[in-house]
Amino acid sequence: MATKTYDAVVIGSGPGGYVAAIRLGQLGKKTALVEKEALGGVCINWGCIPSKALIAAANLVEDLRGAAERGITSEPKLDIAKLREFKDGVVKKMVGGIQVLEKGNKVDVIQGTATFVGPNAVEVDGGGEKTRLEAAAFIVATGARPVQIPGFEFDGKDVWSAKEAVDLPEVPKRLVVIGGGIIGLELGTVYAKLGSKVTVVEALPTILTGVDPEAVRLVQKSLKQREVAIHVNAKAKGLERKGGELVVKVEVDGKEQAIPCDKVLVAVGFRPNSEGIGLDKAGVKVGPKGFVEVNDRMQTSAPSVYCIGDLCGPPLLAHKASKEGEIAAEVIAGHKSVRDWVSMPAAIFTDPEVATVGLSEEQAKAQGYDPIVGKFFFSALGRAVAIAHTDGFVKVVGDRESKLLLGATIVGPEASDLIAEAALALEMGAYLEDVGLTVHAHPTLPEAFMEACKGALGEAIHRVNA
Amino acid sequence: MATKTYDAVVIGSGPGGYVAAIRLGQLGKKTALVEKEALGGVCINWGCIPSKALIAAANLVEDLRGAAERGITSEPKLDIAKLREFKDGVVKKMVGGIQVLEKGNKVDVIQGTATFVGPNAVEVDGGGEKTRLEAAAFIVATGARPVQIPGFEFDGKDVWSAKEAVDLPEVPKRLVVIGGGIIGLELGTVYAKLGSKVTVVEALPTILTGVDPEAVRLVQKSLKQREVAIHVNAKAKGLERKGGELVVKVEVDGKEQAIPCDKVLVAVGFRPNSEGIGLDKAGVKVGPKGFVEVNDRMQTSAPSVYCIGDLCGPPLLAHKASKEGEIAAEVIAGHKSVRDWVSMPAAIFTDPEVATVGLSEEQAKAQGYDPIVGKFFFSALGRAVAIAHTDGFVKVVGDRESKLLLGATIVGPEASDLIAEAALALEMGAYLEDVGLTVHAHPTLPEAFMEACKGALGEAIHRVNA
């Protein structure tokens, strides 16, 4: 077995691992990046990127349906194979980009499955051929995989995970989505817009648990307008096959219901990929839920091993994985980097989009603040009215005493983009007044953020203050 | 003649005046707002807002045309009357909103033309009825109007100003746009997308003078793809009418050309509305180009008179007018407010959009900085690829020594919204590193701003650093 020696070896090439490898290369470390499947991990291959390609296309079709009031009528025809091809092209482009970036930063990309054989060595099984990689430092970024539930084992045919759903094999007439979380609703919305009759089954009392209830209400309203049925407090009990069709058995308030359908998408969570990679051999401690335990410098219990991304715990977000990848790489290179972010924004690509950063009103209270809240509705904003996307609002939370900005929730057009300004504001330690006094171009959507901040101070211009 | 007495009177209800009046009301001042035409001024009635309603609709039609690669085909039909109705509805909604806001802040809205009769009094001619308004303070916000050029006098029929063009009376087969500035190109693009054959005639050597040349190149490329003809160094000499059609005589490099067309849009600039309102009676000094001279507290040479918005000089932007309106109102209410903004963003709603804030590389050099530049192309950004809008880039300028962020130019999807984060960064005195270290949600467009800032420091992740 051939042995290669590196300064650092990264295992897993998702947004955590591939970014860590780039940064290590940038910092002059001789680096290998090991990946057993496709470069880019979940995010690039069947997560963030391809799902957003589908969402954007579905939104365009949807925009058209609502465009008659603007004098635009059309009967859009949808070629699913073509859309799938486009989505595949997007993925291919991004994967190619990562290849170029790794090469440009002198990172060796090695195809195969890595397993620790000790704290300073892994074996890579590249399909027959095995290689031993030795290094002073390892970054483990093997991510997470969809949780299965009994009776709904993924078969790639009738029961889809997000992976199959994102692949868009077809648009089923009737789709049951088990799990009313972010991924279930993002993909459920796509299929609803593309023509499926969608039913969402959620075990908890609300969809999008943890998200601002007012935001949830708007998403729920829009789902209903698209004839998406939503069952909350509903437990998926089992799946039956009856003459060509599927029947999902659901228990709601102790009563059983049967929902006939053509496909089932199960999106009830992710579990970490911490087994089978020899973490014990390396001396890495794994926590009770399977997440690897790390400190704020991404260090595990083994001095040579760092861990980042989905594998080391929530929030399971690509940009969290990338940020941790940069930190781990910098720590390995001797920098004093540390996980000290104030803001970790989260974007939900439902319709309308929802994005949050910092503290919600409840969280602020729980942390002992006396919060003040400012809110501005897009229906009062010129830009939103002009582009005919007026559903939603910006809500900001501040500290009554110091007037510091503590958090923001944005629901509405481009919310995923608009949250960036709020994230920067939080990270900079901005006061509500800092945002309120900053000139915002007219007519643009971020004016709503400015108005919400002014509103929290009782000084909104385009809303009569209470 | 009836006389009414106020703490403050605002003349003109554009984004300068109506905001000033709201703020005065908020601060407890007894306020009147005088308007001779429609509430909202140019911006609401035939500027920012309705133009963007048309632009958004035209973009939707355009997006469709390019959607075949995504499997979406359609033959959109356009009902111009319906689109005009929608646009009128948008204007009506915003005007109604202003009415509610003025009322909610206890501002008296008075219809009529105001003329100063002394430093503390105006006469308002409301069509027959005259009223005298006396006040300790006046805010003049009478704005600006389109410049006419000899031979192309606006007749509302053949020769349009922006006002007629925004009203969308029809989609002419052939439209000549005189003036390749922001307004000419924004509206020219709308008509091109709606089906006109558009020719742009610009007297200077480039369209969009003053804008980053690389940005201009992208806009130019996209105009050409839409078969818009562009003549630079071209002087419009005169207009002839020949058997039902119009012929625009243009001189390019000393040679005369004739461009036959159906309508002409003249968009060569704006001049201030400083005549005929008795500014001399109030003791207000007017500068050589007709702009009223003010200090940074919006005070004119007359102690009782403040001036804001287009009337007091460039940049002629709605948000500049509004900001100045707030400042004037606050100064009148005894606050220590002052025009001390670091960033005055500007957004150009061409295709792609262009937005700028702070210093360009050239301006930074001229101010004695040794600038460093970071650039990131949307074609390398997951979100942009997924939404199929990859034209454009983010370019940031920083100070080599201190690493302070000095300015940003954004060309591409949602540039007008994305500039807000850069504006806040500048206003907060952010370093390039502040933006680079701030977590940006994935996959979103503002990641490009983060990457550009990192790139200026030689630490971009998704671009191989030079």
Added chain:
Amino acid sequence: APAERSGRKVLAAPAVRAMARQLGVDLGLVHGSGPGGRVLKDDVHGARNGHAHPPPELTAPA
């Protein structure tokens, strides 16, 4: 101070925090001269040069 409640010890932008780490300066001991006590790069430099608690007249707003 209320800022402590959000888990953030001191009001400082990320570049300032990074700089303090690099220089081994404890931000908690630095007097912030920015608005609301925000710690600026100059404050960190000052602290490093031995002025962990600069006299008030040096930090009063200009």
